[in-house]
Amino acid sequence: MTSTLTPRVPRRRLLPAGALALGALLLAGGGQGARPPTVIDAGAAAWRGFVDGERTEVAVGQRAIVMLRYPSLAERVRRAGGQASEVEMRTWTAAALAGQKQIGARLSREGIQIVPDFVYTRTFNGFAAVLDARAVALLERDRDVRGVYPVRVAYPAADSTRVLRSGDYGPGAGRRARTPVPGYDGSGIVIALLDTGDVPPHPYLRGRVLEGIDILDAEGRALARPHPHDAALVERHGTQTAGLLVGSGGPEGLHGSAPGASILPIRVAGWQPSAEGGFTVYGRTDQVLAGLERAVDPDADGSTLDAARIAVVAIAEPFASFADGPMARAAAGAATLDTLVVAAAGNDGAAGPGYGSISGP
Numbered sequence: 617m618t619s620t621l622t623p624r625v626p627r628r629r630l631l632p633a634g635a636l637a638l639g640a641l642l643l644a645g646g647g648q649g650a651r652p653p654t655v656i657d658a659g660a661a662a663w664r665g666f667v668d669g670e671r672t673e674v675a676v677g678q679r680a681i682v683m684l685r686y687p688s689l690a691e692r693v694r695r696a697g698g699q700a701s702e703v704e705m706r707t708w709t710a711a712a713l714a715g716q717k718q719i720g721a722r723l724s725r726e727g728i729q730i731v732p733d734f735v736y737t738r739t740f741n742g743f744a745a746v747l748d749a750r751a752v753a754l755l756e757r758d759r760d761v762r763g764v765y766p767v768r769v770a771y772p773a774a775d776s777t778r779v780l781r782s783g784d785y786g787p788g789a790g791r792r793a794r795t796p797v798p799g800y801d802g803s804g805i806v807i808a809l810l811d812t813g814d815v816p817p818h819p820y821l822r823g824r825v826l827e828g829i830d831i832l833d834a835e836g837r838a839l840a841r842p843h844p845h846d847a848a849l850v851e852r853h854g855t856q857t858a859g860l861l862v863g864s865g866g867p868e869g870l871h872g873s874a875p876g877a878s879i880l881p882i883r884v885a886g887w888q889p890s891a892e893g894g895f896t897v898y899g900r901t902d903q904v905l906a907g908l909e910r911a912v913d914p915d916a917d918g919s920t921l922d923a924a925r926i927a928v929v930a931i932a933e934p935f936a937s938f939a940d941g942p943m944a945r946a947a948a949g950a951a952t953l954d955t956l957v958v959a960a961a962g963n964d965g966a967a968g969p970g971y972g973s974i975s976g977p
Contacts, residue, residue, distance in 0.1 A: 679733070679767035680747045681902055681942045685760050686715030688741040689920070690949035698952075702919045709918035712737035719760060726754060734906040738913050738920065739949030740942065744902035765942055770899045772812060772853035772885060773932040773960035802874025807861055808911035808924035808955070810904060811854035811931060812897060813840035813883045818855060820863040821879070828881035829914065831906045832899075838883040844895055851886050851897060857930045880914060880924050882907040885931045899931050901943060908946045912953045920953045929959045 692708040693700050700708070713735060720730050728751045732743040744767060747755070755761050806826070813836075814825055828838025843849035858879050863872040884907035885899030911927040912920045927950060938944060947957040 676767045676769065676900060678746050678748060679744060679900070679902060680752065681742060681744045681765045681767060681905065682719075682747075682755055683740060683742040683762040683765070683942055683945065684715060684719065685762050686712060686741045688712050688736070688949055689738045689918075690740065690952040694952050702921060705920060706918035709737050709913075712741045715741060715760070716743055719755075719758065722758070723751065723754060728754065734902050734909075736905055736909055736946070737918075738909050738953065739905070739946040742942065744905070768901045768933050770885065770901060770904055770931040770933040772897060773930055800874075802862065802877030805874065805877040805926060806880050806924045807874070807877050808880045808882055808907075808914075808927040809854065809858055809861065810882045810884045810907040810911065810927060810929045811857050812851035812885045813838050813854055814858055814879075814881045815840045815850060815852065815855040818859070820859050820865055821855070822865075824862040824864075824875075824877070825858060825879045825881060828883060829907075829910045830883045831903050831910070832883055832886050832888070836883065838881040841886050843887055853885070853897070853930065854881060854883070857928070861928065877926075880911070882910055901933055904929065904931065904933075905942055905946050908950055908957070912950050912955045920955075923953055923955045925955065927955050927957045929957060932960050 687695075687708075689705060689709045689712060692711075693705070696704070716732075716735060716737075723730055728748075730743075730745050730747070730751065732745045734744045736742045736744075742762075747764070752764055755764050813830070814821075814828065830836030830838045838854075840851040840855060842851075858881070859872055861872045862875055862877050862879055863870075864875040865871070884903045885897060887895045887897055888899075890896045908927060908929075910916065912923040914922050914924065933943065947959070950957050
């Protein structure tokens, strides 16, 4: 039995739903329990994040993302005019992986063994792995390699502390979504939320959150995790963003931008080791890309018939809005597979206006 890759919801309905999601992201605010900075310096070296305080230095080691020229599932679907059977999609996904294995075999003959942390076959063709200088040099010269990109750090996005301290965000201010689309509440839409874990159960999210996917812990369920050394510090950003998107039943009728939609939480950020030997809340770009792969193929069977119609990326890669990088290419690939990617913008804190307020993706 075959199916065609067509939107479950007419595309004219996706755009209003995407606008609702974008409006919620532009209002995003919140942190992880740490104290805000007392001094704001506009310099890039002193760049500050949201209310999580100064962003802790994170070491990503020699991790890199390798983009290949072999066609991804998205490229195959585009060449086929935007439609494909379920069997075709699974075949093309397997072919994309086979291309990666050819690269691995060539490097193996040079004495280099690659053990990927993640492989990407749906939105683009590539993989992420720890690579030494010799491996990078060989890959950059390989005819089938489009590019090798360093893994970067992405943090939960929110307004600067200066904005969050203003009266507009004070207790009882009743901040509400400012981008309503009359006649649309997101009903029937599944929004994949790429963020920290969610805190269950939350009364304002009751019945709106599906069982999630945990990129940081393959055995997890995308639930919010406490700090390894302080149980009182729990990941909160994912729950806050979910409330801005689909929350309902708040004080004085306060609700999210799309209260009729459902959230598929995909945990791509959380408590992870910092360079100083402690822990901080962040995600890596290789983890975000893995989250987008699952947003377009939640059951990971190679077919995107179960794709979320919208993927909200609520974490930001500072000063990295590169149009030709892996994040941008993955977002374009997701769009080809009928998943609209909505990313936080303008959430780069006090230094944003001077150094670029549009983050990656």
